[in-house]
Amino acid sequence: xxxxxxxxxxxxxxxxxxxxxxxxxxxxxxxxxxxxxxxxxxxxxxxxxxxxxxxxxxxxxxxxxxxxxxxxxxxxxxxxxxxxxxxxxxxxxxxxxxxxxxxxxxxxxxxxxxxxxxxxxxxxxxxxxxxxxxxxxxxxxxxxxxxxxxxxxxxxxxxxxxxxxxxxxxxxxxxxxxxxxxxxxxxxxxxxxxxxxxxxxxxxxxxxxxxxxxxxxxxxxxxxxxxxxxxxxxxxxxxxxxxxxxxxxxxxxxxxxxxxxxxxxxxxxxxxxxxxxxxxxxxxxxxxxxxxxxxxxxxxxxxxxxxxxxxxxxxxxxxxxxxxxxxxxxxxxxxxxxxxxxxxxxxxxxxxxxxxxxxxxxxxxxxxxxxxxxxxxxxxxxxxxxxxxxxxxxxxxxxxxxxxxxxxxxxxxxxxxxxxxxxxxxxxxxxxxxxxxxxxxxxxxxxxxxxxxxxxxxx
Numbered sequence: 001x002x003x004x005x006x007x008x009x010x011x012x013x014x015x016x017x018x019x020x021x022x023x024x025x026x027x028x029x030x031x032x033x034x035x036x037x038x039x040x041x042x043x044x045x046x047x048x049x050x051x052x053x054x055x056x057x058x059x060x061x062x063x064x065x066x067x068x069x070x071x072x073x074x075x076x077x078x079x080x081x082x083x084x085x086x087x088x089x090x091x092x093x094x095x096x097x098x099x100x101x102x103x104x105x106x107x108x109x110x111x112x113x114x115x116x117x118x119x120x121x122x123x124x125x126x127x128x129x130x131x132x133x134x135x136x137x138x139x140x141x142x143x144x145x146x147x148x149x150x151x152x153x154x155x156x157x158x159x160x161x162x163x164x165x166x167x168x169x170x171x172x173x174x175x176x177x178x179x180x181x182x183x184x185x186x187x188x189x190x191x192x193x194x195x196x197x198x199x200x201x202x203x204x205x206x207x208x209x210x211x212x213x214x215x216x217x218x219x220x221x222x223x224x225x226x227x228x229x230x231x232x233x234x235x236x237x238x239x240x241x242x243x244x245x246x247x248x249x250x251x252x253x254x255x256x257x258x259x260x261x262x263x264x265x266x267x268x269x270x271x272x273x274x275x276x277x278x279x280x281x282x283x284x285x286x287x288x289x290x291x292x293x294x295x296x297x298x299x300x301x302x303x304x305x306x307x308x309x310x311x312x313x314x315x316x317x318x319x320x321x322x323x324x325x326x327x328x329x330x331x332x333x334x335x336x337x338x339x340x341x342x343x344x345x346x347x348x349x350x351x352x353x354x355x356x357x358x359x360x361x362x363x364x365x366x367x368x369x370x371x372x373x374x375x376x377x378x379x380x381x382x383x384x385x386x387x388x389x390x391x392x393x394x395x396x397x398x399x400x401x402x403x404x405x406x407x408x409x410x411x412x413x414x415x416x417x418x419x420x421x422x423x424x425x426x427x428x429x430x431x432x433x434x435x436x437x438x439x440x441x442x443x444x445x446x447x448x449x450x451x452x453x454x455x456x457x458x459x
Contacts, residue, residue, distance in 0.1 A: 132428030
């Protein structure tokens, strides 16, 4: 048997697939040996016939090599490449308008440098996406707890002013020397890592379930203290969906329907009710309360920007520039409100095209997750998809004035180095998940994704 397996496995080029293929083939042979022995054969005869029934090891190995090999999600690469190219063109158009004097931004400055920084971020993002693709998502899973603790530790230190980067008194970035990274982008990257943490607790009972709840609650509390209610809601909803998928798949030795009801009652309904209560009893930040009141009343200083956005959308034409110059009228026209700029500068048809691209992107990401037989990849993919999808929905609704202005970003299109890198990192994880969809089985044993250390004490 060992000689047969050795010849067969030598045909498999993907080394990561060999242990799983060996386990499967060995199991088939051993089952056939047992069946042959029941028919009256000796062990030697049973083994010989079982191996003969498997076929030529070289031919079988070549066939398995065709099946169990790394794949590339070219459709996802094409979509991201198309959106990235569109983003560069849009920002180049802004640069041309400002340089030609056709538009003057509310916050004047050297926009050429801004554009160059955006292009550099896009190039760096592609590099990061490639690195994560080749690293293998199971490596992230192996170090999931370490990565999660590091993110939480940095965020907590940020809350205690260990790093620079306040914006109007809000702790939105982490500064280390000349470098800085968005605190909210870092928290959103926590979500796919949480998927890997969930996997580490699979097959556990109530104790394991309580542990994954703690891993979920901690980043929510930290993000809420920044304060950033929008991102808090996004990461909470994303992790609730991941946890729901894990429970539905039977990862925990708990009643499925009752546990899911508890999850959604405790972490979806209760937070929403609490937010309403905080607004009613005046427990929110002043600017948050003002925005909500202004939106509900349809007037006031807090409603001014929303009203401007609605006017731009109302005046937009099918193709071409509207009657309002977005660059001169809207702050952050190249960041959070880039969709407003596209509507006002290129028309409704261009806006519909952008929405269509974003829908295709989300479908491709979730499609990769759903079709993934490996459950670790599935739940990590759900996390990536939720962060992208929620930012798209919130950003577009905010950009057209359908909801109060909320700090968010349109993936790959909005200015902002950290958010751009986050998007490419999430897609890199998805590409890695797809790459090994025919390599890894449904379940990967715990020792495949965790590190075990043995300590020997000599006395």
